[in-house]
Amino acid sequence: MRIVRFIGGLLTGLIALVLAVALFVYWFDFASSMAAAAGIGALGYVFLWMAFGLNLLLWTVAGLLRLAEGGVRKALRRRPEDLQRTAVTGGRHRERVLVGAGGPGGGVALAESGPEAGAANGAVSTVEPGGDLTEQRLAETTIAVIIPAHNEEPVIDTAISSALGLFNRWDIYVVSDSSKDATAEIAAKTGVNVLELLTNRGKAGAIEAVIEEFSLTENYDGVLILDADTELDAGYVEGAKRQLLDQDVAAVAGFVVSEWKPRERNIIGRIISAYRDRLYFMLQYFMRFGQTWKRANTSFIVPGFASVYRSRALREITVNPPGLVIEDFNMTFEVHRKRLGRISMRPDTKAYSQDPFTFKDYRKQVGRWTLGFWQTVRRHKVWPSFFWVALALYIIEVVLVSFLFLVTVAIAVFVLIGTFGGEAVAGLPYFSDGFTAVTAFLPLTALMIGLLVPDYMLTCVMTMIRRRPSYLFYGLFFFPIRVVDSYLSLRMIPKAWTAKSDGRWSPPTRVNNKDKK
Structure with a gap:
């Protein structure tokens, strides 16, 4: 088969x-x-x-x-000629690595590594911050998960289950934005943290409320904002944390993939999902990948469906200013306007989003997104920057x-x-x-x-x-x-x-x- x-x-x-x-x-x-x-x-x-x-x-x-730049850097990292020399003796691989300032006279001590090096090399430092150090830093990076939800009873359990596969339940925070259905009850049964708002504040207001209630930016290195209709890929967390190892990164943009489950959709839903799949692929691989190059840093959207903000940057962002229908464009513009760092995006932070099932829902969603973009342009206006040159084009x-x-x-x-x-x-x-x-x-x-x-x-x-x-x-x-x-x-x-x-x-x-x- x-x-x-x-x-x-x-x-x-x-x-x-x-x-x-x-x-x-x-x-x-x-x-x-x-x-x-x-x-x-x-x-x-x-x-x-x-x-x-x-x-x-x-x-x-x-x-x-x-x-091309990434390929060159990988090639250079494989041959650090000023720090590492390789020799082959008797068919066995040996490495000579600098370990310190040396003894009297300013000489440099060299240690050989290989099967026979034994415990004598216990003090030898590796040339690159290799796997152990990187894995330790990844393990030490803490991320909170926020799932804002308003009447999301059909899908909230799936989103929480997806997050529970990658995070501890005490690191997941569901905020029910005055839901009239069983959203809060379903979330509470999973054992995650649940905040139920009695007044409907909108998505941005709900995010702001849960961050303040649990002091998330004070207790975590980063905050993941996850939509209730989204499922995370198995490699999402590692990919996001690896990008956050770069201290210049203020936000990691999630890589959206349209959920392709044609048996669950009628013909209209399939057309919408196929169209979205094409659109997301083209925009992310052929546009946003280039915009998030560190030498450009001009991406104007960190999509709100599954993206991570570094806590120190999030503390400086006005998440819920008045007059905006959505939050993600505004939060991205804030990162650029306040020079909080750069936006990173790589395909290793995939998440699967559920597209609208009807043409009416599609039109409403796109209208909301488009209105939010123009409202953000209106709010922030123009300021001298390379970001705005790219945005103007x-x-x-x-x-x-x-x-x-x-x-x-x-x-x-x-x-x-x-x-x-x-x-x-x-x-x-x-x-x-x-x-x-x-x-x-x-x-x-x-x-x-x-x-x-x-x-x-x-x-x-x-x-x-x-x-x-x-x-x-x-x-x-x-x-x-x-x-x-x-x-x-x-x-x-x-x-x-x-x-x-x-x-x-x-x-x-x-x-x-x-x-x-």
């Missing part, structure tokens, strides 16, 4: 790769011809690459530089691409109506003249190829990576979701300056994973 799955996955990857390459060649050739015919030359190629995102390309390059691209995308969609709808509407629309005032003018410059074929093909190419790439052939089908329905995303990106800009938010939230439809297994 395992061999069959391997062969099936390999064939899926090959088919998706061939399809992606064929679509790219066709799209690029068609778009280049259109650009040449329109006489826009080099500028046309800029717009072509904007179909994939200039920020994505920029930070992908930064991510590759980060990988991102904002410009989001606004411009969203606007152009929606305009192009509107033009495509207009052309579709004119193409298939017949005499019913041809007689409308000015319609025929407008239709003729638009199609002379942008025929229906060009609109469809420009809107659909680049997006589907990305789906083919994701199908190859995940080896999930069903993505080739679900990807056909991603287009309406992109329209909603673009609309909300623009719609929430004025709302961020007019809407009053108190941070209260109601969770979307949840599914109890344990009941489904």
Whole structure:
């Protein structure tokens, strides 16, 4: 059975790769011809690459530089020529290591290590702070887990069980934000710490309350904020602690992975989950990985679903300022604005998040996230920094691409109506003249190829990576979701300056994973 799955996955990857390459060649050739015919030359190629995102390309390059730098450092650590000499005698490996300032005359004593070195080398220090020292520091790093929850009865037990697999129960703190269901009771039965708020304060207010109630930033080195619909990967804690060993790190951003359980979802839920999986993969590997390179440090989001803040940084952060609908963008901006340290992200801090099951819940969630981003921009305004230069480039691209995308969609709808509407629309005032003018410059074929093909190419790439052939089908329905995303990106800009938010939230439809297994 395992061999069959391997062969099936390999064939899926090959088919998706061939399809992606064929679509790219066709799209690029068609778009280049259109650009040449329109006489826009080099500028046309800029717009072509904007179909994939200039920020994505920029930070992908930064991510590759980060990988290259990491590879060079590993190579140098393997050959510390100024401290270590290696010789081979009689087929046995010997190392000569500096151990101190030496005896009279300033000489340096050398000790040999190997099978025959014995107890005489007990005082010899290793060249690198090797495994034992690192493991000791990891063991000494303490992290508290906060799980804010509001009416999360279906999933709270799963989140707690996930945390209990990696933490002691006395290090887990559930804060029930005035839940009307059995959230607090279920949490209490697991033996973890539970704080029940009588007044609904919102997620940020709940986090603030539990930190103050248990003095978490005074008693722990770091605080993990974990959503009630999230499950931690087995390697999450070690990955987070290893990143916190770097004292410059103020926050460790969790690496979100969409929960893929298609049997638990209807067709709409599967499309949403597949779309989110593609989106998260692209943003994290090709954008945030580069943004969290220590030489850049421009990531504008430490996602609130499963991320760790160093306690000394968290003490300086205003977690719950008035007027914000969500907390994670604001907390990230605070790290940059107050220069509390850098943000770290690596794929070894994975956590699995449950995506919305309905299109209505998806729209509400994305609207809330987008509103929170623009509210945070409004609150912090602009300050001189490299962070804001990168953020400005991102904002410009989001606004411009969203606007152009929606305009192009509107033009495509207009052309579709004119193409298939017949005499019913041809007689409308000015319609025929407008239709003729638009199609002379942008025929229906060009609109469809420009809107659909680049997006589907990305789906083919994701199908190859995940080896999930069903993505080739679900990807056909991603287009309406992109329209909603673009609309909300623009719609929430004025709302961020007019809407009053108190941070209260109601969770979307949840599914109890344990009941489904």
